[in-house]
Every structure is written in C-alpha cells, then in structure tokens.
Ligand code: SF4
C-alpha cells in the first residue's frame with residue numbers, strides 16, 4: 001500500500017480505538033438502535049460494532065463481506081451516542097472503519113466515478129436531474145402509473161419507490177449570486193449553502209429562504225461555485241473525496257465577509273458546523289467559519305424580528321419530525337416547533353417518537369431500502385395516529401423518505417419544510 005494511504009488507514013483505526021475502548025458492553029444501545037430493533041442482529045448494534053472494530057484493530061479479524069455488511073448497517077442517527085452511559089460515539093467508530101476499509105480495498109470504480117468525478121464536477125448531476133425531471137413530467141408524473149418505475153431495479157432501486165420530482169431549472173441558476181435586501185438598510189450579509197437537494201429538487205425551499213431573508217433586511221449571497229458538502233462521500237468511506245469537497249467549500253465561503261452562513265438541510269448544517277473539523281486545519285479561520293453556520297430555523301428564530309402581525313393564517317393541522325442531524329447533530333428542536341406554533345390557524349400536534357430516526361439516513365435508504373421502510377413504518381403509523389394534514393421537518397432526505405412511504409400507505413399527508421410553511425404564512429399576510 002502507498003505510504004500515505006497506509007498512514008491514513010492507521011490513523012483511522014487508532015481514532016476508532018480511542019472511541020470503542022470506552023465501551024462497557026452494557027447493552028443500553030440495543031434498546032435504542034433503530035436498525036437493531038428491526039434486524040435483531042448483535043453485529044448491527046453499537047456494542048457489536050465496537051467489538052468488531054476491536055478485533056480488526058488487534059488483527060484478530062480480517063475485512064470480510066460480513067464485516068462490511070455490519071459496518072454499512074448504520075444510519076448515523078446518533079441515537080446510541082445520545083444514550084450511551086460511557087460517552088461512546090459508535091457512529092464515529094463506524095465512520096473510521098468505513099474509511100479504513102476504503103484505504104485497504106480502494107473505493108471501487110462506481111464510487112470513484114461518482115464521488116471523485118460526478119459529484120466534484122457538479123454539472124453531470126445537474127444534467128441527470130433535468131433528464132429525470134423530463135421523464136417524470138412526460139411519463140405520467142411520479143405516481144404508480146409511471147412506467148419508468150419498472151426500470152428502477154436496473155439501477156438498484158425498488159419498483160415501489162416514489163421519487164420526488166426533480167426541478168427542470170436549478171435553484172442556483174434562478175438567482176444572481178448576490179440578492180439584495182428588499183427592505184430598508186441592509187442589516188446582514190448572509191451566505192446561503194443550498195445543498196444539492198435544495199438546488200435540484202426542493203427549489204421552493206430556496207425560494208422561501210431567499211424571500212424571507214431578503215424581506216427582513218438580509219443581503220443573501222449564493223456562491224455559484226459551491227459544491228456538495230461531502231456528507232454522502234464521507235458516509236461512503238471516501239475520506240479523500242470528502243476532504244476535497246470540504247476544503248473547496250471552506251475556501252470559497254471564507255472569501256466573503258459573511259455575518260452568517262445559513263443552511264436549510266440538517267445534514268449540510270452538521271457537516272459545515274462540525275464534520276468539517278475533521279478535515280480543516282484547526283485555527284481562527286476554522287473557528288470563525290463554523291461559528292457563522294446556522295440552520296435556517298435557528299437563524300430565523302433567533303436573528304429575524306418576525307412580529308406576530310407579519311404572519312397570515314394557514315388552516316393546517318401540523319406535526320413535526322426531528323431530523324437526526326438537527327436534533328442530536330446540532331441540538332436544535334425547539335426553534336422549528338416555535339416557528340410553527342406561532343403561525344395563526346395552525347393546530348400543532350406533537351408527534352409520538354418525533355426524534356426517532358425515520359430510516360432515510362442519506363444513502364442508507366438507497367442501499368438498504370427494505371430496512372429503511374420497516375423503520376419508517378413506525379413513523380408513518382405515528383403520523384396517521386396524530387391526525388394531521390401535514391408533516392413539517394427540516395431535512396431533504398427525511399422529506400423524501402417519509403413522503404415516499406406515506407404514498408405507499410395511500411396516506412394523504414403532505415411533507416414540507418418548516419421554512420416553506422413559514423413563507424406561506426408570511427405571504428398570506430402580504431409580508432413577503
Ligand atoms: S451503550 Fe455505550 S457503553 Fe453500553 S454497550 Fe452500547 S456503546 Fe457500549
């Protein structure tokens with residue numbers, strides 16, 4: 001093995017060891033892990049993964065198909081670390097093992113093409129989104145009548161799956177790089193990291209963010225050269241690919257003199273606030289950067305002066321699902337609820353097990369769809385029991401996965417971002 005890769009592999013394993021050595025083998029994680037609850041396999045729970053890592057580090061276990069399967073059976077939902085009495089972060093062990101396996105075995109042709117070329121160059125994803133969007137519109141939408149779904153298995157997707165409609169025009173191409181504040185004197189200069197899903201699928205979220213922020217005195221800047229934040233690349237074991245993306249975005253955003261950097265995707269927010277620390281040299285620049293990153297709910301709640309009379313009525317019964325990377329990743333749960341509760345006409349109903357993972361977990365619901373749906377079935381049951389018209393949340397993959405499974409259950413509830421609902425209320429009052 002190349003010396004640099006060998007050193008990197010050893011570093012990853014040593015860092016994994018630092019974590020799993022704290023494990024007391026108490027088994028508390030068995031009672032909270034969503035994957036273990038569905039599969040009942042000890043290797044899939046944090047304690048089992050810690051044991052696995054220990055044996056790999058000591059040289060008693062070689063990488064095998066069984067090891068790789070266990071390491072990939074993790075949602076990175078952070079429920080085990082939130083409940084672990086010994087303070088272990090098993091998802092960090094999993095991440096390091098994935099990196100270690102990649103440095104030992106290589107990334108493979110498909111992942112290398114996807115992460116090092118397609119994601120990095122960005123335009124091929126935009127082109128693919130437009131082509132898929134055209135197919136969706138020309139071939140009976142995304143519903144069960146769409147004949148294209150019979151081709152899904154060729155790409156490794158279930159025929160049952162309901163994909164969201166892709167935008168024909170990316171959000172980033174609809175706006176100039178600098179969007180001036182619309183009212184009075186500019187109060188703040190805010191950088192907006194749209195994320196790939198906001199840019200190519202949930203473009204109404206980008207519109208909602210821009211409309212709200214500019215109406216409340218923010219100049220919004222959407223740097224055109226921003227790329228994927230690296231989370232899916234990181235989760236798939238490509239340390240080098242993730243480092244390149246994080247460095248790119250860090251160097252790009254730090255050139256602007258932003259008062260804040262907002263993100264409407266919980267995983268992008270976690271990555272820019274915390275995961276970036278794994279890749280960028282510690283120091284004042286990094287501290288200043290991460291200190292400016294705000295989830296959009298957090299930013300609107302704490303930094304904008306939205307008065308009650310600015311909000312118009314919306315006639316919905318709404319519940320809220322906590323994305324893992326917002327509630328446990330960033331400690332944000334009150335802000336989105338408070339924003340929803342303030343909207344006149346909205347009847348807010350708390351969701352049973354609102355903070356339990358919905359099973360989407362980024363690419364997990366692409367690679368382990370059946371388990372992801374089993375986990376999500378509990379979420380759908382609780383949503384139906386809540387008797388609501390709408391589920392609000394703050395993460396694109398949660399929206400995608402919950403909406404998919406609601407459609408499969410013929411359930412009429414809509415799934416939307418909190419910021420979209422808030423924008424509708426502000427529009428209803430003529431504020432934006
Ligand atoms: S809860 Fe923590 S200490 Fe207990 S077995 Fe799981 S990882 Fe180990």
Ligand code: SF4
Pocket residue numbers: 032033034035036044045046073074075076077078079080081090091
């Ligand atoms: S992060 Fe979530 S899925 Fe992964 S081991 Fe912990 S509880 Fe289970």
